[in-house]
Amino acid sequence: MRANSEIDALVSALLDSGVSPKYVSRLASELGDHFTDLEAEARRFGVPPDEASADAKRRLGACSAIAEEFVSRPELRSWKYRSAWLRCVLRVLVAAYLAATTPLRAVAAANGVMLRYTAAAACGTGVTLAMLLVMTLLLSPEFAWGVRIMNGAGTALGHELDLPARRSAPGSASGPASGPPDTPLPGGSTEAAGPDAAAFGVDAPVGDRSGRHALAGATNDRLYGMAPALSAGAEPVLAKPARRPDWRAGEPFWTSRSMNAAVPPFDAPEPRAVVTMLQPAPPDTLTTVDPEALSPIVGTAPSYPVSAARRGIEGYVVVEYTVTREGEVREVVVLETSSQLFNRAALEAAKGLRYRPRTIGGHAVDVVGVRTVIRFELDV
Amino acid sequence: MGQTNPPFMSGVPELLVLRLLMKREMYGYELVKSIKLSTGEAITLGEGVVYPALYSLEQRGALKARRKMVNGRSRVYYSVTAKGRKRLQHLMDEWERVSSGVRSVLEEPGRA
DSSP: OTTHHHHHHHHHHHHHTTBOHHHHHHHHHHHHHHHHHHHHHHHHTTOOHHHHHHHHHHHHOOHHHHHHHHHTOGGGBOHHHHOHHHHHHHHHHHHHHHHHHHHHHHHHHHOHHHHHHHHHHHHHHHHHHHHHHHHHHHHOTTOHHHHHHHHHHHHHTTOOOOOOSSOOOTTOOOOGGGOSOOOOOTTSOTTOOOHHHHHTTOOOOOSOTTTTTHHHHHHHHHHHTOSOOOOTTOOOOOOOOOOOOOGGGTOOOOOOSTTSOOOOOTTOOEEEEEEEEOOOOOTTTOSSOOGGGGSEEEOOOOOOOHHHHHTTOOEEEEEEEEEOTTSOEEEEEEEEESOGGGHHHHHHHHHTOEEOOEEETTEEEOEEEEEEEEEEEEEO | OOOSSOGGGTTHHHHHHHHHHHHSOBOHHHHHHHHHHHTTTSSOOOGGGHHHHHHHHHHTTSEEEEEEEETTEEEEEEEEOHHHHHHHHHHHHHHHHHHHHHHHHHTSOSOO
């Protein structure tokens, strides 16, 4: 499967960014299955294998967009990356312990009384630090249990503490009651493109490279050769993930631009199909050529294939069919096509055409070999 | 150039994912297809990014995942939990509030 190497590169990038290995391994498996399903779907429509793989890759979206989505969700990170403050506290405790016990050992060798005093001081220090740690955990907005315990204790004592689960970032909305959120989108720019743009064939910038997505962008772009490598000695900026609003505090939950609907810009090309008629003239079935009788009187414009529109592909299909004495179309075949992507739409459109029946000597007859060119053009 | 993801669309994908998974459990590919079909392709997703969204919902207790063998293939199926149903109700109420507000503005008489 061709996407394997890209999925492996994505997995490495996500692990480097601190995403929990549990989710990374599951992602690798699910992306692989998804890719296979997309390929199979394209091939059911007669798309050649190479095009099916390319289409599947485009539909999955750019790996950088997937990686960015993970980086912007701190809840998916390993605990050691989520709780940087916990690591700091643990380091302080270890340093305090060493600081307390080192002189203790030195004194113990010299004086027993001093040993007792020093031991008492060390115990006191340890107990104080432990209490500080517990209070930090209880009051930290990142530790949900602590918030619940404190709120519960406050309620029991007759005070509504109502401690928030997370501190609000400056400029963020106060909650769903106040309307649409002001929380900045990952990448910082509403014009930054995401997987929708990638699916349309436009290069999708990773996001705000100067800030929190610098690492993700730099790592993924280096992997995919889209950006110059970092200069020698340069340290990549550690990508601090965007703060995710906490739904428990009533904040809007989802601000990811990647998953949101693609609202097309006003000047986006409007795909349309133009039907052009070729004059048929198989000499063995007609005695006269009557262009008016061979013009369709009913027809529906074919729908522009989504996969072609996404990639900005234009083309044409030449179809041939028989117009029956009832004016209906039968035995439609594709004679020539610029791309298999248009075949199905062209065949369906041709089957929907209705003609005024051809008459010869006052009798309606079948006309074989009627040809029509159906062009698919993007109206820009 | 118009925005590809205007702020008023925040929360819509989560709403759709929870609503569709309420009907029946689905795996990732099936869910993306379902969103496309149900919305008449009005809403399309970069299909790969549905997974971090599903993991996030699962991590917050709104979804649960289990592996099932179907037609000889192992898939991870997602379904909504009780917490997810509450979250869905909240999102639906919020959507109704926002959309009725927009509707009342659009239906105001005046120049188009």
